[in-house]
Amino acid sequence: MRTLRHLFAAVLTASFGLVTTNVFAAPKDYRFELVGQPMMAGKSTHVTVRLVHIPDGKPVSDAEITEVKFDMGPAGMAGMSAPAKPMMSAKDPGTYMIETQPSMAGNWGLTLAAKVKGEAEPVRGSVVVAVPK
Ligand SMILES: [Cu+2]
Numbered sequence: 001m002r003t004l005r006h007l008f009a010a011v012l013t014a015s016f017g018l019v020t021t022n023v024f025a026a027p028k029d030y031r032f033e034l035v036g037q038p039m040m041a042g043k044s045t046h047v048t049v050r051l052v053h054i055p056d057g058k059p060v061s062d063a064e065i066t067e068v069k070f071d072m073g074p075a076g077m078a079g080m081s082a083p084a085k086p087m088m089s090a091k092d093p094g095t096y097m098i099e100t101q102p103s104m105a106g107n108w109g110l111t112l113a114a115k116v117k118g119e120a121e122p123v124r125g126s127v128v129v130a131v132p133k
Pocket of ligand 1: 072075077080104106
């Protein structure tokens with residue numbers, strides 16, 4: 001089932017192209033980036049993000065996603081949210097998967113916090129996910 005979903009996501013990526021919008025994280029040495037174009041409205045799906053250490057541009061593996069929030073704040077509907085939970089680390093280094101089910105098309109904000117080795121404070125950031133109809 002998981003494999004099928006990923007295949008589906010890959011097909012969607014090919015169909016819609018990459019839509020990537022990044023917002024800077026704090027602490028300022030890290031950012032989350034959206035990987036690919038994940039989903040359709042109304043379906044349970046995975047959103048993949050990459051955590052990058054900005055000074056050297058390297059992906060950060062072994063981080064632990066501790067908080068996830070998914071809502072339509074970027075579309076002016078901050079009160080509309082969808083359940084979101086972190087899955088196991090994705091296949092590529094420094095990438096993490098979040099399972100969610102957006103209820104409608106439009107711009108959703110995925111807000112994350114992660115525990116990173118060697119950092120006292122959690123790393124926080126967000127990405128905008130454009131959910132197609
Ligand atoms: Cu909405």
